[in-house]
Amino acid sequence: MNHENANLTFRRFQIVPMVCCGIVFLSLGMCILSSATAMAGYIPVLAGLSGMAALLWPAIAWIRTLSRLERLERNLAKGQPGLSISRSGGIASILARQCVESLRNFQAQTEQSGQRQNDLSLKLQLLEKQKQSIEQIIHTIRDAVVVVDGFDRIVLANSAAEQIFGFSARSSLARTVGEAIDHPEFVASMCHIRQSKLPHLKHELTVKAGDHLHVYDCIFSCIRDEKQEIAGVVAILHDITREKEISQMKNDFVSHVSHELKTPLASINAYAEMLVDGEAQDEQAIHQFCSIIQSQALRLNRLIEDILNISRIESGLIKVDKQNLSMALLMRDAVEMITSYAQEKNITIHTPPAILYDQVHADKDMISQVIINLLSNAVKYTPQGGSVSIESQVNEADGVIRVSVIDTGVGIPPEAVDHVFDKFYRVEQNKKVAKGTGLGLNLVKQIVETVHGGRVFVASEVGKGSTFGFEIPLAAGQQITAKA
Ligand code: ADP
Secondary structure, three states, X not given: OHHHHHHHHHHHHHHHHHHHHHHHHHXXXXXXXXXXXXXXXOHHHHHHHHHHHHHHXXXXXXXXXXXXXXXXXXXXXXXXXXXXXXXXXXXXHHHHHHHHHHHHHHHHHXXXXXXXXXXXXXXXXXXXXHHHHHHHHHHHOOOEEEEEEOOOEEEEEOHHHHHHHXXXXXXXXXXXXXXXXXXXXXXXXXXXXXXXXXXXXXXXXEEEEOOEEEEEEEEEEEEEOOOOOEEEEEXXXXXXXXXXXXXXXXXHHHHHHHHHHHHHHHHHHHHHHHHHOOOOXXXXXXXXXXXXXXXXXXXXXXXXXXXHHHHXXXXXXXXXXXXXXXXXXXXXXXXXXXXXXXXXXXXXXXXXXXXXXXXXXXXXXXXXXXXXXXXXXXXXXXXXOOEEEEEEEXXXXXXXXXXEEEEOOOOOOHHHHOOOOOXXXXXXXXXXXXXXXXXXXXHHHHHHHHXXXXXXXXXXXXXXXXXXXXXXXXXXXXXXXXXX
């Protein structure tokens, strides 16, 4: 449009020199006529010539300017600005200079606005990219994020939030948080922080997911606009279910430990006091009191040892000394250690007739402890006259050895079987059968699974007996030889 205007102006300038040229030729004709008719000397001729010269000069200058302007127009069209107009000259030159100046300004402005348009579209693309990557980040984070506007309408919710509350963010956009999310406590907190205008609000929330309850640490924050008005609320939910469980387990552990330690200590204290007060009248009573103190001290020692071993394994601080060992020899040594205890209860211990020299790469003391714990439990929970057998099987295909301790004892009810390897767990029905700490099987599990990469197993039937055992990997490249 501006370019057309420039062309129009340009054409208007062409009329002016044409008029000038007409005047020049008119005066020239009149002069020649007057000289021819009057023949009265040279004066009128000279006057005519000088008038003609005076008028011809600006016309010539204008024609030159015009041709320059034409060239300038051509250059501009080709995108090559730059043409100098003579600084000298008359009105035509001045007008032409102004015209060139305007055209230059116009071209510069056009270039500037083109540049600005390019810059703006680049900025727009950049902003779009930034928006997409921020959305991607929000959607990938494991914590749930829900954002509402100043009218409690959903603006954004990531995948974690969709999963926790079981709703679709896409179809909930512009719906209120109360309409989209079926969790009255969460919705109430979101509305409360917006109304109360608190900067932040921390809240612990429990959400049911199937059969499980998940605990979330929620932080609600108000979003303020440039006028400091509340423009919305953002809620971030961090799953703390595991931390809660661990802290609960720690609390249980501490209370269990103190309870377990207190019982033998109280017993030791009571019998020691009786001895000091001279309540033991004869040798036999003194001996009885002393042996109770001794057994309670041993129990205390076992308890402390078990607690320390479990916590050392759990924290990874225990020193493990693995070497190639024969499992059959470890089993034989453990049976020897338990025999006197079994004899006290008239329990027979059966060992397999053939010994397989089955090599495992294991910590000798730890695996011995595992076998002794299983054997002593078998004897402990088997009534007088029962039997206990220990056997091992090598599974070459899986590269593991399986050790089983089978008893004819009291057995374990089905609902308790899954818990026997838990810390401090004692089967209610069996508490009267024998004393214990509820730590022996947990230690077995820690040694087998955490230290040796194996697994423990149990099968039991009330009144018939139990089979406890474990599997650990065989030593690499071991030679298996059978010996009668
Ligand atoms: P405890 O010191 O109480 O024996 P354990 O951790 O060794 O602790 O065992 C946990 C519980 O598992 C025991 O209290 C007992 O009820 C049950 N249990 C373990 N071994 C046997 C078994 N061979 N027969 C029956 N019950 C058993």
